[in-house]
Amino acid sequence: MLHPLTRLCRDCGRLDDDVTDPGAVCPGCGSARVIAHPELRSLSIAHVDCDAYYASVEKRDRPELADQPLIVGGSERGVVTTCCYIARQYGVRSAMPTSRALQLCPHAVVLRPDMEKYQRESRRIKDLMRVATPIVEAVSIDEAYLDLSAAAAERNEPPARSLARLSLQIERKIGVTVSIGLAPNKMLAKIASDMGKPRGFSVIGNADALDVIGPMKISAIPGVGPVMSRKLEELGLLLVSDLWTASESDLIHRFGLWARRLVTFARAQDERKVSASRGASVTIGAETTFNADLRTFAQIDVELRPLCETVARRLSKSGLAASGLTLKLRRADRRTITRACRLRDPTAQAELILKAVHPVLAAELDGQPYRLVGVTATRLVSDRLADPPDLFASIRSKSLADQD
Ligand SMILES: [Mg+2]
Known part of the structure; x- marks a missing residue:
């Protein structure tokens, strides 16, 4: 059975629904970079992966190398960290000894990695991602998962279109290309991003996932x-x-x-x-104004408890954990006090949040009447850092040489 497709032009952003034949080019701008899928409007989890990242950054900075095979890696006794797509045509691969790579491709240019530069560009790329959605989970220096469901709904734009724009922005502003996988979940998105490298945009839907x-x-x-x-x-x-x-x-x-x-x-x-991880500048908090002013620890604790539960619930929902907390108190005379504390271990549990703010609260109270209490989770990290170790994590560890 033929399902009607939604077609997207990755260059002009034109969307067409109910397309039966995706055609070879965009009817609007003539670009051949069109993608079509029955679920294109609804899928919202993406994996964005830079293509041959280190090599691409180096080629951007040395245009004279554009058409040459390029290896980023150690000296002759080291290994290939990244190689460009031209070098790959000669059989050069990541993690291969550089000496072997140079046998396969003797005229390749070998550059030492400049990690500081790659980190800096990585931060800029992730900043662009966070414009598309605040829910960006960085997996490594050159890849991230994005959850675009809320951001796209707010913008009234299908996630696929936001992603097409993002990839153009990364090309234009950073000067490297990315491959995108769009799917109903992280695992499928990751597989999809690998399917069309370089500069790919692959889609796996709910209905075709098992077939793919x-x-x-x-x-x-x-x-x-x-x-x-x-x-x-x-x-x-x-x-x-x-x-x-x-x-x-x-x-x-x-x-x-x-x-x-x-x-x-x-x-x-x-x-x-997808859990918004490093660099996310979000906080999650809750506060309440009392019906009548309160003075004692026990009285305020009764109000604080449900706030900690609300914060914990919101953290869990976002896949986040707090490694810092802020307690807010407002006196009857409207003076507001905020006190921050750090947590030894990140948490998303209400009990632990409450336990951490108790001494802060106790230290502040002086018998004066208060009208408001609030608690905010800060320094948010992925909840994977808080919960029992992910069973899969042990086999997910990636070597530097494996960053494509
Ligand atoms: Mg990569």
């Missing part, structure tokens, strides 16, 4: 490295679809609990939220 990932090798699932894929292969599990019929309890028995997540991922399901 089923025939892929299991190593396409984020977090499955070469060691794990070899072990799975020994069990006859080669493709993602092989995991649909595999015994989950047997896999858990062999590989531990993360196998459960692997099986869930293979079914195209991923409940993880």
Whole structure:
């Protein structure tokens, strides 16, 4: 059955609904960079990944290298950290010894990495992302997950269109290209961003997810490295679809609990939220004005407790945890006092938030009447830093050389 498509032009932003044949070019501007998908208007989770990031930054700064194979990495005894797409045509790959890379591509230019510069540009890229949506979860120096659902609704614009604009802005303002994956969840978005590199924009929807990932090798699932894929292969599990019929309890028995997540991922399901992480300047707070002025710790504590619960609930909903807290008190004479404290471990739990602000409250009270209390979670971090360690995290660790 043919589903009507929504078509987007990545260059002029033109959107057309109910398209049956996406055509080769945009009817508005003639650009060939059109994408079409039945769920294009509704999908809102994106993975944005810079293409050959270090090499792209270097080529931007040295235009004379534009058409040359470029390797960023150690000296001859080191390894390739990133190589440009021209070098890849010669078989050069990340993590390959530089000496081997130079055998394959003797005329490649080798540059030492300038991490400070890449970090600086990374911050600028993430600032642009945060214009598209405040919910940006940086995964590494050159990639991030974005949740555009709320931002796009506010703007009354499908997330796909905001993303097309974002990729053009990154090209224009930073001078590097990105590949975008748009999907219903993080895992699928990550797979999608890998499908069209470089300068890609790939979409995986709810309806086609299993058709798309089923025939892929299991190593396409984020977090499955070469060691794990070899072990799975020994069990006859080669493709993602092989995991649909595999015994989950047997896999858990062999590989531990993360196998459960692997099986869930293979079914195209991923409940993880995009959590606005580093650099996000948001705070989450709640406050209340009393019906009558209060004086004692016990009285104000009764009011404070539900506020901590509200803050905890909002943190969890956003996938965030507080590593700082601010207590706010307003006296009957309207003087407002705010006191900040740091937490040893980030938390999103109401009890721990309450426990942390108790001594701050106790230190402030002096028998005067108060009319308002508030608590705000600050220095927000991903809740992954607060909750029990993510079982999948251990196999998600990426080496520097693996940053494409
Ligand atoms: Mg990359």
